Amino acid sequence: MTGTEKTTAHPAAGTVAQGLDARLVVERGAFRLDVALTAAPGDVVALLGPNGAGKTTALRALAGLVPLTGGHLRLDGRELERTPPEARPVGVVFQDYLLFPHLSALDNVAFGPRCRGASKAQARAQAAEWLDRMDLTDHAAVKPRRLSGGQAQRVALARALATRPRLLLLDEPLAALDARTRLDVRAQLRRHLAGFEAVAVLVTHDPLDAMVLADRLVVVENGHVVQEGTPAHISRHPRTDYIAHLVGLNLYRGQARGHTVRLDDGPPVATSESLTGPVFVAFPPSAVTLHRERPTGSSARNVWRCEVAGLETHGDQIRADLTGELPLAADLTAVAAAELDLHHGATVWATVKATQTHAYHA
Known part of the structure; x- marks a missing residue:
């Protein structure tokens, strides 16, 4: 308390x-x-x-x-x-x-x-x-x-x-x-x-x-x-x-080797922590940035091709439910969602900086 x-x-x-x-x-x-x-x-x-x-x-x-x-x-x-x-x-x-x-x-x-x-x-x-x-x-x-x-x-x-x-x-x-x-x-x-x-x-x-x-x-x-x-x-x-889901995080499990976690069912994830062995890796939906084209020159080391499976209001944000290379949830403003022309089935590129992930031993 x-x-x-x-x-x-x-x-x-x-x-x-x-x-x-x-x-x-x-x-x-x-x-x-x-x-x-x-x-x-x-x-x-x-x-x-x-x-x-x-x-x-x-x-x-x-x-x-x-x-x-x-x-x-x-x-x-x-x-x-x-x-x-x-x-x-x-x-x-x-x-x-x-x-x-x-x-x-x-x-x-x-x-x-x-x-x-x-x-x-x-x-x-x-x-x-x-x-x-x-x-x-x-x-x-x-x-x-x-x-x-x-x-x-x-x-x-x-x-x-x-x-x-x-x-x-x-x-x-x-x-x-x-x-x-x-x-x-x-x-x-x-x-x-x-x-x-x-x-x-x-x-x-x-x-x-x-x-x-x-x-x-x-x-x-x-x-x-x-x-x-x-x-x-x-x-x-x-x-x-x-x-x-309760605390509002994207959560995955995999094997860590240094700053890379190879997910049990998904692509590698770059993390800020350097670990070895079975780990969880998590990041909040707010850490995800969406693009309609694959970003170039981005500082984010994690880039995944996804599709929009659903959109819903989440407080004052829009939460996008994404499938594809890595199923995840992303939060963005209503203005950003409109500018990206997000809709069901739209292809997007999701990026997450390694510094915004958190890895810990499973």
Whole structure:
């Protein structure tokens, strides 16, 4: 995280005394989830992956809503595999929040402490304190149907935190919000997570949510972890096509010899790094320059003949999907696209400077 920083150690698997130490094995028909997760108190871990990868199954297993087929689940050294959901020190914020429609915001938040044995007065006092932290004191008597999406999200977060959980689970917590609200609530959620002293696990399909909110990313595909690390590391060193697409990079694999990478399925690529052996090579779509004629006198050492397979608006840019010698994505302005007369099937020459590529060991 940037801004409000937290310093936490990331222990090796199997060594966590405080925090989360889990290997989640769940078999459901032909699908098998096998994901190891460790996190120290204060860590925010984001589970990322395509639909059907197993992210939500992992979250539900942590909550006790899906039984483990194998593995283990320890929280602060306590075995939780056989502990029923309601007895676990776990708070959950569901994608649709699942607030009780007949209860006020105050009583929604007070529900958790009441279930943990607090008196009605104690539970309401704790709930009032949490609503104050969420800047919702003026909405204490309001029922969910009269709350905005952002307010409902904060009530759900307050309800989850009011039991003082040792593990906070957030299932797509911003997915139900519109774009404008999402921006504000993401910043608020980041502030609350920065002050959370236990472990938080976030499931999201949105890379921006993950990059902004999490200290560490765990990328899951087909039920298994394919990469984990800090947001900065994963953004710089994607290891699968899914991750490369997620962070907006063209990604290839090949064999490096000095400053040249011979791709497994494609032409050689000149790189700024000098390496030997199996490598990945990546570059952003913005690094690609397109020409209608083969460029002469260009300083770019990488030149490929391609065809336009598709064009789409991508923010304030046009993204060209190219096939040919090297399939890739290229970003250019609408003016540049018009000047090049880009259209489906058009032949173009794509150039990338070696200094704009990034090669790293596979």
